[in-house]
Amino acid sequence: MAMISTGDGDDLLDFSNRLETEDQEMSMDRAPDLDNLQDGEIIERYRFDRNGIDFLVALLGQSIQPKALRNKALSTKQKVLITLRYLATGPIQLNDADIHGVSQPTVSRVLSQVIAALSSPELIRRYIRLPRRIEECRRNAEHIRGIARFPSVIGAIDGTHINIVAPHVQEEIYVNRKGQHSVNVQVVFDGSYNIMDVVCRWPGSVHDSRILRESGLFHLFENGHMPQGFHLLGDSGYPAKW
Incomplete structure (x- = not known):
């Protein structure tokens, strides 16, 4: 395995932010517009209807929302849509990346973040109980x-x-x-x-x-x-x- 060094920690953070910014600028133009989809089409693609998607956005907002918007960070809704599309349609992250106008590494990071938030002990105790x-x-x-x-x-x-x-x-x-x-x-x-x-x-x-x-x-x-x-x-x- 090879490791690419970009310098100290601040340089590495800036490098990561630049990569994500490129993805985010693309996503502004290419992210699916749910307003152009019928209810059945949304369920077919994301396994949730509009209300379900809005519920997840509200539920996860505090835990996955970007800390700052200066780099046109992916919104909570974009992260939820990326995750739902991947979980609904299959294990090829590159397809999800192309659909949402981001890179495959960004899809991987988003999946990790959203799934970790959904799996938090607080949410598990709140919604999964006998x-x-x-x-x-x-x-x-x-x-x-x-x-x-x-x-x-x-x-x-x-x-x-x-x-x-x-x-x-x-x-x-x-x-x-x-x-x-x-x-x-x-x-x-x-x-x-x-x-x-x-x-x-x-x-x-x-x-x-x-x-x-x-x-x-x-x-x-x-x-x-x-x-x-x-x-x-x-x-x-x-x-x-x-």
Whole structure:
């Protein structure tokens, strides 16, 4: 690996700012204008509608907004759009860069910044949480009963495989039953598709039942820390316990 030196820390910062400024000036002319897209076209490209995008912009504004505008820094909305387009359409950063009028290194930096902000403990605690009070459980159960007529169910549980690039270490344990490299992610969601719990640390070869058995969720139910009489709904890969 070669390293290019541009001098001291201030010189390196100026060099980085110049590169980003070039990208930002391009983006002023070439960034997609959502006003020219129909609602369905926006969802197709970004997997969020206008309101969803505006919500993310407001939510992340303080954490990813530029510290200064003297270099025509990318706005929070531009960063959100770059990230959503990449997550929605595939793993080629250069395509995302061309669409939004920036360079591939800028896309990489933006992805790291936005995903880190979305993964902050504060946001996780605010939006991903199990109902722990009996009143919350009753509301969830009534909602799901109204949808599918299942009694006393507060959420559904399932595993989903997120494909990854084959790792260099223990590559074989990430191969799932379809022969692809993945991470097996356990998700629990309510009747409104709100995520209530997520476990995303197991390789693709691990069975759903083992992920549940070794999760904090399992111990909450097993040790009586959840209100009694309520259940999670899963497929045949899960034991009939609660």
